Each structure stands twice: as structure tokens, then as C-alpha cells.
Amino acid sequence: xxxxxxxxxxxxxxxxxxxxxxxxxxxxxxxxxxxxxxxxxxxxxxxxxxxxxxxxxxxxxxxxxxxxxxxxxxxxxxxxxxxxxxxxxxxxxxxxxxxxxxxxxxxxxxxxx
Amino acid sequence: xxxxxxxxxxxxxxxxxxxxxxxxxxxxxxxxxxxxxxxxxxxxxxxxxxxxxxxxxxxxxxxxxxxxxxxxxxxxxxxxxxxxxxxxxxxxxxxxxxxxxxxxxxxxxxx
Numbered sequence: 429x430x431x432x433x434x435x436x437x438x439x440x441x442x443x444x445x446x447x448x449x450x451x452x453x454x455x456x457x458x459x460x461x462x463x464x465x466x467x468x469x470x471x472x473x474x475x476x477x478x479x480x481x482x483x484x485x486x487x488x489x490x491x492x493x494x495x496x497x498x499x500x501x502x503x504x505x506x507x508x509x510x511x512x513x514x515x516x517x518x519x520x521x522x523x524x525x526x527x528x529x530x531x532x533x534x535x536x537x538x539x540x541x
Numbered sequence: 542x543x544x545x546x547x548x549x550x551x552x553x554x555x556x557x558x559x560x561x562x563x564x565x566x567x568x569x570x571x572x573x574x575x576x577x578x579x580x581x582x583x584x585x586x587x588x589x590x591x592x593x594x595x596x597x598x599x600x601x602x603x604x605x606x607x608x609x610x611x612x613x614x615x616x617x618x619x620x621x622x623x624x625x626x627x628x629x630x631x632x633x634x635x636x637x638x639x640x641x642x643x644x645x646x647x648x649x650x651x652x
């Protein structure tokens with residue numbers, strides 16, 4: 429069965445510094461990978477997704493992620509963060525389109541002034 | 542227009558009561574879901590419906606009963622509410638691998 433691991437529960441970063449949020453998954457078959465963002469008291473919003481093709485995926489708000497099959501990772505990056513990026517970031521995996529998505533436990537990105 | 546809308550946004554109720562949460566999507570998606578987000582922010586799937594048919598039913602107490610009158614609606618009814626049911630419940634919909642579109646959540650507090 430697939431699973432998602434986000435080792436960092438919180439990541440503090442200074443404003444305008446780069447950030448990488450780590451995500452590793454386990455699955456015995458090909459997967460689809462997602463990153464969602466959850467702002468305080470709001471629902472989840474899709475940041476980006478990997479379904480097939482180029483392993484470097486660009487999303488909204490300047491975020492990008494790279495799918496690495498050999499390392500079973502899908503880390504999220506942004507070259508320069510802003511205060512408005514303060515949120516919970518959740519990595520997710522599914523084994524089939526329209527199959528259930530398994531979510532990681534999330535990483536809280538805390539931007540320091 | 543809100544793509545996936547849930548009502549109510551907040552629900553405070555006493556133990557033992559029965560309550561319902563409604564969800565509607567106007568995206569034309571075929572599949573709808575209910576997820577529970579606990580106090581540690583972990584999202585866990587509860588149910589999934591495809592074209593009004595139940596396709597995923599995780600280990601959830603049978604006090605929880607989903608109902609899908611049509612593919613645009615998926616409601617969640619909870620009987621005999623318990624303290625441990627307090628959480629945020631999210632509805633979502635999807636179609637063809639486009640990723641999920643989530644509602645803004647219903648914060649249920651059982652006192």
C-alpha cells in the first residue's frame with residue numbers, strides 16, 4: 429500500500445530565503461504525486477501535480493517540485509519565500525487517477541521576518 | 542461561484558445528537574470524497590462516491606453514513622455524536638487525475 433512521509437513537521441525560513449520541503453513516498457506501482465497548501469482556516473488548494481512526463485513540475489505561487497523515482501521523493505522548492513507563504517504544505521500520492529489520495533502529515537512553513 | 546461548497550462551516554453540538562453536513566460541487570466532476578482532518582492536521586479518507594456509487598469506504602464507525610442523491614452532491618450524516626468525532630471534515634471532488642478540489646471544511650465540535 430502506498431504511504432507518504434513528510435519528516436519535517438515545521439520548517440522556519442527567513443523571508444526571501446530559499447526553501448525545500450521534503451516528501452518521500454512508498455508504492456509498488458507507478459504513482460501520481462501532489463502538493464497541496466492549506467492556509468489558516470481554509471481548505472486545501474492544489475499547488476502542483478506530477479502525473480507523467482517531465483520530472484520537474486512548476487506550480488502556482490512560484491513553487492516547483494521534482495519527481496525522483498530512484499529516491500522515491502517529490503520535494504517542493506521555492507527560491508525566495510514571502511510572508512504570505514506561511515501555511516501548511518501537504519504532500520499526497522495516489523496509485524490511479526481518481527483513486528483515493530493518501531496524504532502526508534503536512535509541514536508547517538513558518539516565515540521569519 | 543464556489544466550486545465545492547460545504548455547509549455548515551461551523552457546527553457545535555452535544556454528545557448523542559445526530560447531525561448532517563452537506564457538500565455540493567459545480568465542476569461536473571464524477572467523484573466526490575469525505576476526508577477527516579484531526580487535531581494534528583492529518584487528513585484521512587472516509588468515503589468516496591463515483592456517480593452516486595460508493596467506491597471507497599474506509600474503516601469508519603457505522604454511525605457515519607454518506608448519501609449521494611446525485612453526482613453533484615455528497616452529504617454526510619453522523620448519528621450519536623461522540624467527543625472523538627470533533628474534527629474538520631473536508632469534502633472534495635475530482636475528475637480524470639486533475640487532482641482534488643476541496644471545500645473549505647466544516648469544523649465540528651462535540652461538547
